[in-house]
Amino acid sequence: MNRPAEKVPHTITGLLQSGTRTIGDASDAPDVDARILLQTLLKKDHAWLIAHGTESVDAAHVTRYYQWIERRARSKPLAYITGRKAFWTMELAVTRDVLVPRPETELLVERALGKIPLSEPLHILDLGTGSGAIGLAIAAERPLCKVTATDCSWPTLKIAEQNKGRLGLRNIDFQQGNWYGPLEQNRFSVIVCNPPYVPHSYYEATLSHEPRDALFSGERGLDALETVINGAGGHLEPGGWLLVEHGFDHKPSVQVLFQAAGYKSITTLDDHAGHPRVTEGRRADKA
Ligand SMILES: C[S@@+](CC[C@H](N)C(=O)[O-])C[C@H]1O[C@@H](n2cnc3c(N)ncnc32)[C@H](O)[C@@H]1O
Incomplete structure (x- = not known):
């Protein structure tokens, strides 16, 4: 499993890129899945993520995000992760x-x-x-x-x-x-x-x-x-x-x-x- 390295920037854009790579072949659309997981977690919409791409995300949310990403990388349906x-x-x-x-x-x-x-x-x-x-x-x-x-x-x-x-x-x-x-x-x-x-x-x-x-x-x-x-x-x-x-x-x-x-x-x-x-x-x- 491609775990997040310490040096991965915890900006919104960095999290989306890293999450997409980790999900990889487990999904037909890993970029969409990573985005939906981050949107759900931060309770924001797609436009907000784009507008705030350089902003940092706090440690608690980063940890949770990667837990969700890893579940998705193990083929768990997106809907069971977000509920x-x-x-x-x-x-x-x-x-x-x-x-x-x-x-x-x-x-x-x-x-x-x-x-x-x-x-x-x-x-x-x-x-x-x-x-x-x-x-x-x-x-x-x-x-x-x-x-x-x-x-x-x-x-x-x-x-x-x-x-x-x-x-x-x-x-x-x-x-x-x-x-x-x-x-x-x-x-x-x-x-x-x-x-x-x-x-x-x-x-x-x-x-x-x-x-x-x-x-x-x-x-x-x-x-x-x-x-x-x-x-x-x-x-x-x-x-x-x-x-x-x-x-x-x-x-x-x-x-x-x-x-x-x-x-x-x-x-x-x-x-x-x-x-x-x-x-x-x-x-x-x-x-
Ligand atoms: C393919 S799912 C459909 C669920 C939902 N209607 C949908 O379209 O998303 C089939 C459903 O039938 C239920 N089911 C299976 N066997 C059944 C039975 N013998 N009597 C009643 N419901 C049954 C399952 O619990 C499941 O919820």
Whole structure:
């Protein structure tokens, strides 16, 4: 590990350069990561760092900065170091108990909002809510709606509740349990779900920091998707929509699952990287 030498100048510019070198290959954008860590630590924005590049930083902050830099150099996700992640229009608290919300999941939010008119007080379900990302975004954008969000993990739901409190939202409630288990006979107009969909055998160093139950599901990554798609019919209003996020190579299998479950208007949308990422379908009008 490239530890900071005594002689490294503890100016803002010096810290950014040294931090960038230390993170190195552990990140695609080590300069951005070093800057975000220093900004978070000093509670300043990007423009302030540029304007004050020659100023010195006090010893306590320098020590803390290099502790954070070293964690990032060991591939720890930036969001777990800062404890924050931007998602949709919100800043969410995140800890190791929740998956770090991904930008591609915003596509799921966007598609779901397209099916929820602003003026209608619909009941929406977010399955496997994690930090609350999807459910909170929908609750914020559709204040007349009631959102129910579930997860199997209590520690995860604690973070989601914290985020609800910080955002001051009242139209979302969290329930603990296995997929549709806690919902009894409740029916929803729209069900959204970003389930675990990574195949068990897949390995990537960066993923080792996140909760396994949030990521992995079966040999092909399809077990949770199958449960969610097959169970949705019993909880959707006639004409209601199911939208799921899935792996880039899951489109054919997920479309077959939607067809077999009797959905209409089945469509798969690509994420910003051009990968098939979200599939949606509509329950037939009559039950
Ligand atoms: C991929 S993460 C998605 C988290 C969040 N919705 C997001 O998009 O950032 C999947 C979530 O499903 C939850 N989960 C996994 N298995 C579950 C189950 N059997 N029942 C309910 N939730 C489950 C995990 O705890 C995790 O929070």
